[in-house]
Amino acid sequence: MRILITGATGLVGSEIVRLCHTRGIAINYLTTRKDKIQKSDDFRGFLWNPAKDEIDPACFKGVGAIINLAGASISKRWTASYKKEILASRVDSLRTLYRALKQTNSTEIQSFVSASAIGIYPSSQTQYYSENEEGMDTSFLGEVVYKWEKEIAVFQSFDMAVAQIRVGLVMSGQGGALPEIAKPVGNYMGAALGTGQQWQSWIHCTDLARMFLFIVENGLQGTYNGVGPNPVTNSKLVREIAKVMERPLFLPNIPKFAIRLLLGEMAYLLFASQRVSSKKIEEEGFVFNFRNICRTLEHIYGEETPKSTQTVIQKEFLS
Numbered sequence: 001m002r003i004l005i006t007g008a009t010g011l012v013g014s015e016i017v018r019l020c021h022t023r024g025i026a027i028n029y030l031t032t033r034k035d036k037i038q039k040s041d042d043f044r045g046f047l048w049n050p051a052k053d054e055i056d057p058a059c060f061k062g063v064g065a066i067i068n069l070a071g072a073s074i075s076k077r078w079t080a081s082y083k084k085e086i087l088a089s090r091v092d093s094l095r096t097l098y099r100a101l102k103q104t105n106s107t108e109i110q111s112f113v114s115a116s117a118i119g120i121y122p123s124s125q126t127q128y129y130s131e132n133e134e135g136m137d138t139s140f141l142g143e144v145v146y147k148w149e150k151e152i153a154v155f156q157s158f159d160m161a162v163a164q165i166r167v168g169l170v171m172s173g174q175g176g177a178l179p180e181i182a183k184p185v186g187n188y189m190g191a192a193l194g195t196g197q198q199w200q201s202w203i204h205c206t207d208l209a210r211m212f213l214f215i216v217e218n219g220l221q222g223t224y225n226g227v228g229p230n231p232v233t234n235s236k237l238v239r240e241i242a243k244v245m246e247r248p249l250f251l252p253n254i255p256k257f258a259i260r261l262l263l264g265e266m267a268y269l270l271f272a273s274q275r276v277s278s279k280k281i282e283e284e285g286f287v288f289n290f291r292n293i294c295r296t297l298e299h300i301y302g303e304e305t306p307k308s309t310q311t312v313i314q315k316e317f318l319s
Helices: 011-022 079-101 140-157 176-184 206-216 233-245 256-271 279-283 293-300 306-319
Strands: 001-008 027-032 044-047 065-068 111-117 161-167 169-171 202-204 221-227
Touching: 001 011, 011 027, 011 206, 065 079, 065 206, 079 140, 079 256, 079 293, 111 140, 140 161, 140 256, 161 206, 169 176, 169 206, 169 293, 176 233, 202 206, 202 293, 221 279, 233 293
Parallel strands: 001 027, 001 065, 027 044, 065 111, 111 161, 161 221, 169 202
Antiparallel strands: none
16 A cells, blocks of 8 residues: 655654554655655655645555645644634645546545544533534634535545544654643643643544554544543643653642733633543544553653553554
């Protein structure tokens, strides 16, 4: 199999590439920068510019599946211009892929899987969300995810399995939110945010990468939550980070107004509460390697992978 990936050099994309190469799966990837193009047999780059609807059609050659991770980071200050970029980067990427596929022979492509986000679910401290939830968050992020998923749905017109993964808080020591959350804890300045009772539905980066490949390899369709089985509150997350880093927590919770003064509208990300279920993907047979926040943090911050996890990984790679 050869898989075409957009966003292959990002945090999640890099982990998907690593897993693919371990399994002998070759990668085509799209990039907007010539200096990021490689031409090895198992990792081949192609230029595109979604803002101008430009793409090298050769990227589809030999491809049996597409994984779409394209989109500007939401973890930058939400100025009016950057909010436009957040939305456009997602919509334009999907439209460029769709138009290019309409003009090429796509019969060999069996699966299309795109990232989405749990930000579509309304913020709540009491609800437990499954993929069947019909309510939508009224924030800017909710609007972005709604429009993002409308563009993903258009791919259902092709004869391929189309799926979307609503990604939660990705746990990795290599980037994303965790190092930023852990930094003040490591500097003896850690504290929960607001009440600390907002739910944070998290997933280990490797489990998320495995989930994308699981959906591709099993030809699954529809919406799946890209979260682990055990969401935690912000207070719990900060406490567990402090425990594994062996740092005390003695500061009071940081009030909302202080974060809003610092980050503006983007502060919403830190206070939104979405407790999200992973039951659907588990019922399909997916097994999480990282189910518990304590063991996950111990693994990320240097402890050897538990033997049980090593066994699961070895079985997966050898199958």
